[in-house]
Amino acid sequence: MQLDAKIPGGPLEGKWDRHRFELKLVSPANKRKYDIVVVGTGLAGASASSALAELGYNVKTFCLQDSPRRAHSIAAQGGINAAKNYPNDGDSIWRLFYDTIKGGDFRSREANVYRLAQVSNLIIDHCVALGIPFAREYGGLLANRSFGGAQVSRTFYARGQTGQQLLLCCYQGLMRQVTKGQVQMFPRREMLDLVLVNGQARGIVVRNLLNGQIESHTAHAVVLATGGYANVFFLSTNGASGNVSAIWKAYKKGAGFANPCFTQIHPTCIPVHGDYQSKLTLMSESLRNDGRVWVPKQPGDKRPPPEIPESERDYFLERLYPSFGNLAPRDLASRAVKLMCDQGKGVGPTGQAVYLDFADAIKRLGREEIEARYGNLFQMYRKIVDQDPYETPMMIYPAAHYTMGGLWVDYNLMSTINGLFVLGEANFSDHGANRLGASALMQGLADGYFILPYTVGGYLADTRFSEVTTSHPAFREAEAEARARTERLLSIRGRRTAASFHRELGMIMWEYCGMSRNDEGLKKARKLVADLRREFWENLLIPGSEADLNQSLERAGRVADFLEFAELMLIDALARRESCGCHFNEAFQTEDHEPLRDDANMCHVAVWEYAGEGQEPIFHKEPLVFENVKLTVRSYK
Numbered sequence: 001m002q003l004d005a006k007i008p009g010g011p012l013e014g015k016w017d018r019h020r021f022e023l024k025l026v027s028p029a030n031k032r033k034y035d036i037v038v039v040g041t042g043l044a045g046a047s048a049s050s051a052l053a054e055l056g057y058n059v060k061t062f063c064l065q066d067s068p069r070r071a072h073s074i075a076a077q078g079g080i081n082a083a084k085n086y087p088n089d090g091d092s093i094w095r096l097f098y099d100t101i102k103g104g105d106f107r108s109r110e111a112n113v114y115r116l117a118q119v120s121n122l123i124i125d126h127c128v129a130l131g132i133p134f135a136r137e138y139g140g141l142l143a144n145r146s147f148g149g150a151q152v153s154r155t156f157y158a159r160g161q162t163g164q165q166l167l168l169c170c171y172q173g174l175m176r177q178v179t180k181g182q183v184q185m186f187p188r189r190e191m192l193d194l195v196l197v198n199g200q201a202r203g204i205v206v207r208n209l210l211n212g213q214i215e216s217h218t219a220h221a222v223v224l225a226t227g228g229y230a231n232v233f234f235l236s237t238n239g240a241s242g243n244v245s246a247i248w249k250a251y252k253k254g255a256g257f258a259n260p261c262f263t264q265i266h267p268t269c270i271p272v273h274g275d276y277q278s279k280l281t282l283m284s285e286s287l288r289n290d291g292r293v294w295v296p297k298q299p300g301d302k303r304p305p306p307e308i309p310e311s312e313r314d315y316f317l318e319r320l321y322p323s324f325g326n327l328a329p330r331d332l333a334s335r336a337v338k339l340m341c342d343q344g345k346g347v348g349p350t351g352q353a354v355y356l357d358f359a360d361a362i363k364r365l366g367r368e369e370i371e372a373r374y375g376n377l378f379q380m381y382r383k384i385v386d387q388d389p390y391e392t393p394m395m396i397y398p399a400a401h402y403t404m405g406g407l408w409v410d411y412n413l414m415s416t417i418n419g420l421f422v423l424g425e426a427n428f429s430d431h432g433a434n435r436l437g438a439s440a441l442m443q444g445l446a447d448g449y450f451i452l453p454y455t456v457g458g459y460l461a462d463t464r465f466s467e468v469t470t471s472h473p474a475f476r477e478a479e480a481e482a483r484a485r486t487e488r489l490l491s492i493r494g495r496r497t498a499a500s501f502h503r504e505l506g507m508i509m510w511e512y513c514g515m516s517r518n519d520e521g522l523k524k525a526r527k528l529v530a531d532l533r534r535e536f537w538e539n540l541l542i543p544g545s546e547a548d549l550n551q552s553l554e555r556a557g558r559v560a561d562f563l564e565f566a567e568l569m570l571i572d573a574l575a576r577r578e579s580c581g582c583h584f585n586e587a588f589q590t591e592d593h594e595p596l597r598d599d600a601n602m603c604h605v606a607v608w609e610y611a612g613e614g615q616e617p618i619f620h621k622e623p624l625v626f627e628n629v630k631l632t633v634r635s636y637k
């Protein structure tokens with residue numbers, strides 16, 4: 001496997017401009033000769049589809065749900081970053097770049113991150129033009145708030161429903177192209193395989209989820225924008241359909257998988273309250289603009305919050321990270337919460353929670369203002385927990401939330417397979433070992449609206465294609481394999497549901513590959529996962545048939561992939577002999593329990609190549625070269 005990141009030469013600030021000029025173009029008359037498959041209709045996929053269609057390419061777009069607008073991006077709450085510096089508080093493209101590199105604990109590529117910061121400003125202008133109702137100041141200017149890991153206010157938002165507003169607008173753009181006939185939309189389709197011809201990605205095989213039919217679709221380029229894989233933990237803040245399957249199939253066809261163990265645990269979620277739960281709910285990071293996080297100083301203190309005087313409270317994030325306070329980045333905040341709970345200071349019935357308290361903010365700003373900023377989030381909390389956060393502090397605990405790992409891509413967002421592009425949360429590109437809040441939406445839209453439309457053209461203009469139809473043997477083979485796998489799953493007729501295997505897998509991964517990891521636990525988890533996978537293929541129960549809507553069958557396919565993928569996560573976590581960002585191996589920590597990086601030996605992207613069933617994956621590394629920022633100990637104190 002060759003890892004050529006194709007980073008353009010020259011000064012950082014000019015790389016993208018220069019590269020765009022150097023990329024070959026497809027003339028307007030020729031664009032209509034190319035077909036592009038886009039899998040996924042979240043912010044990354046919907047923006048890519050409409051932008052490519054607007055340019056004149058023929059686009060076929062696929063998603064799992066009945067409507068493209070049900071992609072998980074709809075759930076994003078807090079906001080989207082950009083370096084506009086509207087509040088005049090010292091922001092700049094350079095600062096957004098630096099904050100993101102530092103936030104990722106110096107494990108991402110300088111050139112990609114700088115480009116992301118550059119195009120962030122275009123995204124806001126574009127979104128405003130599309131009609132996104134961003135919050136505004138009294139005078140009409142767009143409002144900003146702060147997110148973790150930043151000392152400026154650069155987050156644009158639409159209350160606590162930014163993702164919803166953004167996705168609805170992207171969806172409108174997409175549907176405009178559907179109406180024009182430039183995009184063919186295929187909802188309720190699940191990609192089951194990627195098809196390669198002469199080493200090029202030339203199409204996909206999908207299952208029609210309504211009638212079970214297997215369908216093939218050819219293309220000159222395939223774009224995967226299938227989101228993240230945090231559901232490997234079973235309980236996560238992600239939508240229930242989140243999966244690793246599409247990118248896992250691509251991995252098995254030769255796409256390198258980068259940093260699979262880099263998974264973000266978000267500090268502010270509604271704590272687990274029973275084993276009947278199938279999902280966890282995020283309380284947006286934006287709440288930490290005004291909410292203060294605390295625990296009782298005394299372990300085991302069970303008094304209700306109003307009875308605990310100020311002097312007996314520990315506002316531990318403000319104490320540990322005075323310059324960023326409650327807006328410390330997610331990895332550090334999550335571990336601090338865990339530490340407090342491990343020390344017996346956790347609150348609530350399980351002791352696995354800390355307070356997020358708005359009493360001071362309500363006193364300072366008034367209830368009405370807090371309601372304007374976070375009303376829908378407070379309402380959501382009240383509905384789920386049956387407590388009123390205006391009256392009593394919220395209780396929060398970390399939960400699996402986002403995956404920085406994903407398919408390896410070069411500067412053009414192309415994977416190690418020619419013609420296979422990967423966007424949004426499905427790629428590994430910009431966030432290193434820890435993503436800063438409000439930067440996933442920024443990355444998804446940057447990839448879809450502002451990067452792919454250039455780089456895909458460069459690829460198409462520079463590549464020779466043979467004529468390929470769905471009768472090609474490569475499609476026939478992929479279809480046969482997809483059918484055989486479905487039959488195999490249905491024929492087991494055991495006693496355990498896919499959901500029950502998924503839950504057990506999630507518990508293993510959370511315990512041994514979650515917020516804190518050690519070699520012994522990771523090795524143990526490998527064995528547990530292998531045993532569970534064996535049992536899955538002997539004892540799985542799927543009611544119903546393949547010929548109609550069968551969500552148990554869909555689930556089983558995704559869990560089968562998670563059971564394979566989980567092992568790669570564990571292998572990757574074991575191979576990274578350092579702690580960095582979200583990856584905290586207990587053997588590598590400072591006296592203050594901060595992660596201890598090893599820049600001399602570990603300053604790289606870990607990329608794994610599939611070596612065949614039952615074989616250890618092959619390790620490759622892309623060294624990370626820092627020419628513009630100095631590697632320092634990441635401090636928020």
Ligand SMILES: Cc1cc2nc3c(=O)[nH]c(=O)nc-3n(C[C@H](O)[C@H](O)[C@H](O)COP(=O)(O)OP(=O)(O)OC[C@H]3O[C@@H](n4cnc5c(N)ncnc54)[C@H](O)[C@@H]3O)c2cc1C
Binds near residue numbers: 190282
């Ligand atoms: C609760 C929550 C709140 C968040 N809030 C914020 C925030 O405020 N700001 C921020 O920047 N980020 C936020 N994030 C992160 C952000 O929402 C996601 O990273 C981002 O929306 C991912 O977008 P995407 O386009 O990559 O994928 P998604 O939106 O996940 O879309 C994936 C698409 O792929 C399709 N798909 C998946 N697998 C297949 C398959 N096998 N076959 C066919 N189709 C498939 C799905 O149907 C879907 O259309 C939040 C995340 C969560 C969980």
